[in-house]
Structures are given as structure tokens and as C-alpha cells.
């Protein structure tokens with residue numbers, strides 16, 4: 001999946017740009033990027049988009065074969081790892097060896113994409129057509145941009161012959177779009193030695209562009225954990241002609257409403273504290289600045305008003321403040337004249353990484369406050385949570401080089417969706433989500449990741465790949 005850019009409804013003030021730039025320089029970046037050409041980036045990107053690798057059904061092997069060919073042609077050794085009964089879904093690992101003075105850096109991207117409805121595309125979805133500055137195709141934003149960036153980076157590093165302080169590992173994984181057992185889960189459980197690293201770069205970040213200008217850079221440092229709760233309401237079955245106070249549909253409706261109206265406890269992390277503190281300084285509109293400031297002290301009366309505002313007007317902001325619940329599935333009733341004895345709802349539940357599941361279940365049960373409604377966890381995803389700190393060499397380097405390349409303030413992001421980085425963070429790896437510039441106006445037009453169509457600005461692809469390379473050089477070969 002692809003995480004959305006940081007959402008701020010207001011323009012950031014120029015003063016912050018000056019601050020961000022004071023720590024940055026672009027001269028080194030331009031020099032380092034000479035190890036590969038824009039033509040090379042474009043060639044690999046178009047080639048990768050042109051290889052269909054939709055999931056389901058899931059067959060990434062043609063992508064793996066392309067990567068293998070390209071890497072081996074430059075003398076880079078490649079290993080592939082696949083479940084024995086899923087040979088068409090391999091995970092590719094390539095490693096450039098360093099002198100071992102630092103622990104490795106992992107570059108991760110996924111080879112699969114979501115599906116397409118070809119009839120909805122102006123250009124064929126696997127054509128990688130260039131038109132008016134855009135490149136069209138499934139995967140252009142998710143995740144063949146990161147796949148290209150990591151491929152070009154490892155090729156260029158090898159070619160440059162530079163002595164590395166640490167191994168640089170490239171992982172092109174399968175199954176990210178819903179089949180983790182063939183991809184990251186398989187690798188973590190069976191071949192973690194092959195990918196173990198101190199830091200990881202992966203999807204989960206992006207640059208928010210408004211009116212053609214980079215407004216802010218979002219670096220993914222943590223994400224919510226997808227879970228599922230069920231509500232099961234029971235009552236007495238009966239004829240619809242005689243209303244019953246015990247009607248299970250009525251009980252379920254009441255329970256759903258209570259849960260949906262509930263604001264789970266707000267709790268800030270280092271990531272959200274830094275995020276809101278920066279917005280409190282830089283949002284152009286005073287009312288927005290006041291709200292971001294208020295929420296930094298979550299127990300205050302001002303915070304309560306701000307949170308209520310976010311729930312109405314900025315739901316993506318509200319969603320990073322607490323664990324959340326969205327009712328998404330309801331099963332109730334089977335014919336017009338029967339009051340059913342049992343009904344149920346499933347709730348899409350997204351936990352803060354440090355949430356305690358037992359405590360949270362007890363809290364939801366108390367909110368429902370009805371012994372005829374059972375609240376329970378149902379199986380969904382078992383990855384545990386962790387956040388990657390902001391005071392690491394990797395985060396500071398990413399922050400500095402993105403600020404230089406995009407001349408915009410850099411904010412740490414809490415992903416409300418999930419990426420494969422959570423499996424690595426759970427192992428103690430510090431993972432940072434990075435991505436290209438995306439026009440805020442483009443997703444509502446239907447061109448976003450997972451949308452009817454998908455496209456990337458060619459200039460933003462190039463800028464992203466260069467920035468990515470510069471980050472890796474700074475971390476592995478300073």
C-alpha cells in the first residue's frame with residue numbers, strides 16, 4: 001500500500017523553509033547523483049511497470065527475473081527465496097558488502113501491485129506511457145517507484161566502487177498487497193539473516209505538493225496496527241408484527257452508534273509530538289496553529305475542542321491521535337417478517353503501536369455497556385507494533401537531504417494504513433518510509449495509488465530517485 005502525504009489544510013509559512021534549509025546543502029547531492037543517469041532511471045522504471053505483477057493472483061517472478069538479469073549484468077550476486085509451493089512468488093535479495101564498521105542498511109520495495117480494471121484507463125495500465133510530463137501505469141506510485149529507486153541505487157553504488165561502511169542490502173519482496181505469508185512474513189520467519197539490518201528504507205512516505213510546489217515532506221516512522229473487533233448482539237426471535245424490546249438489530253445498532261461516537265484515549269508518541277509541534281509553528285492559519293498547539297496537551301479543554309474539530313473536519317489528523325474504530329460490515333436479518341435472534345458487526349480497528357489489546361477490549365466493552373452484546377477480537381493481523389525513533393543517524397540524514405532536495409519542512413508520519421515495515425520494526429529494525437512528490441490535487445481526480453488509474457510526474461520520479469541515492473550514500477559511504 002501507499003501511505004498518504006501528511007495532511008495539513010493550510011500552507012506552511014516560508015520562515016520554516018528557511019530553517020529547514022539552514023541545515024541543508026544541495027551541492028553534495030548533485031555531485032553524488034552523477035553515478036547514474038535520468039535515462040537509466042526511466043528505462044528501469046518503464047520496464048518494471050510494463051511487467052504485470054498484480055496481486056491477486058500474485059506472480060512476481062517476471063519482475064524478479066528482470067531484476068536478477070540487471071543486477072547480475074553489473075556483477076551483483078542475487079539470492080531468491082520462495083515458499084516451496086509458491087515458486088512464482090520469489091523474494092530477491094542482493095547485497096553489496098561494506099567494511100563492517102556499521103550494521104547493514106536494507107532497501108526494501110515490493111514487486112507486486114494491486115489489480116486493474118483496464119477499461120477505466122486512458123492509457124493501457126501496463127504501458128508506462130509518457131504523456132505531458134506524467135508516466136501512467138499500475139505501480140507507478142505503489143511501489144515500482146521505490147523498486148526503481150532501490151535498484152538504481154544499488155547499481156550505481158556498485159559501479160562507483162566506493163568503499164561502504166556497511167552492507168547495503170536490496171530486498172524486492174512479493175505479496176505486500178495482501179499475501180504477507182509469501183513475502184515479508186516468510187522472510188522474517190525463515191531468512192531474517194539475509195535481510196537483518198540496522199536501518200531500512202521502504203515505502204510509507206511522500207512529499208505533499210500543492211499547486212505544483214513541495215509543501216511538506218512526510219517520512220514514515222510508525223504506523224497503526226490493523227485489527228478487527230466483532231459485536232454480536234443476541235435477542236429473542238419473533239414475528240415482525242409484534243415489536244420486541246429485545247430485538248437484536250436494535251441492540252446491535254445501539255452498540256455500533258456508541259462505539260462510533262466514542263473517542264478512544266488520545267496519546268501522543270514522539271512522532272505525533274514532533275508532527276503537531278512543527279505544524280503549530282508553521283501552519284499559515286492562526287486557528288489551525290492554535291488547534292495543533294492545543295492537542296500537544298491532550299488532557300486540556302482546548303485539546304477536547306481541537307479533537308472534536310479534527311473528527312469533523314480533518315479525519316486523517318484525528319486518526320493519528322488515538323486507536324480508532326470504523327464499523328464496516330454488518331450482518332443482520334434474513335426476511336421482512338422475522339426478528340432475528342442474532343446479529344453481528346465487524347469493526348475495522350486500528351491500534352496505536354503501544355496499545356494494550358486486553359485494556360482496549362475492556363474499554364470497548366464498557367462503551368457498549370450492554371450484556372446482550374458480546375465484544376471480541378477476531379483474527380486479522382498479528383504483527384506487533386513499534387515506532388522508529390527520530391534521533392537516529394538515519395532519520396537525521398533523511399530529514400536533512402529531503403529538506404535540501406525539496407526545500408520544504410520534513411514531518412515524521414504515523415501511517416493510518418499498514419506497510420510491511422511493521423514486521424521489521426517488530427524485529428527492532430529502524431524503518432523509515434520515503435517516497436516521491438505527489439500532487440495533492442491528483443488523488444481526487446482518480447490517479448492515486450490503488451485508484452482507477454495511477455500516474456507519477458516524471459520530474460518527481462527523477463527527483464525522488466536522486467534523493468534516495470543521496471540518502472543511501474550518506475548513510476553507507478559518507
Ligand SMILES: [Zn+2]
Nearest residue numbers: 001002142143
Ligand atoms: Zn505499497
